[in-house]
Amino acid sequence: MKIICSKSDLVKGVSIVSKAVPSKTTMPILECILIDASTDFIKLTANDMELGIETTINGNIIERGIIALNAKIFSEIVRKLPDNEVTIETTPDNQTLITCEKSKFNIASQSGVDF
Numbered sequence: 001m002k003i004i005c006s007k008s009d010l011v012k013g014v015s016i017v018s019k020a021v022p023s024k025t026t027m028p029i030l031e032c033i034l035i036d037a038s039t040d041f042i043k044l045t046a047n048d049m050e051l052g053i054e055t056t057i058n059g060n061i062i063e064r065g066i067i068a069l070n071a072k073i074f075s076e077i078v079r080k081l082p083d084n085e086v087t088i089e090t091t092p093d094n095q096t097l098i099t100c101e102k103s104k105f106n107i108a109s110q111s112g113v114d115f
Contacts, residue, residue: 007083033046087099
């Protein structure tokens with residue numbers, strides 16, 4: 001998966017869906033935000049088994065895919081990025097590279113299918 005979107009859209013989308021991320025859970029996948037770029041929209045989803053929040057953000061989908069990222073780590077990174085285009089790219093070994101200007105973050109991700 002590879003997507004490019006603006007930092008402001010990403011921050012807005014992450015802050016909306018992160019309200020549904022549980023603080024404590026026995027299922028680690030629920031601590032994640034699902035990024036779904038398998039259709040024509042970039043869809044962010046979070047879920048705590050009772051409440052699910054989903055939002056779409058504008059951006060370019062270079063390569064379609066679906067990935068789950070830890071919500072706490074992802075939102076911290078996104079908020080600290082410079083105001084510019086953000087590229088989110090996944091590798092086959094479940095690593096996600098988030099780049100913006102000179103900032104580069106490589107975080108572990110989980111398969112979006114598990115979500």
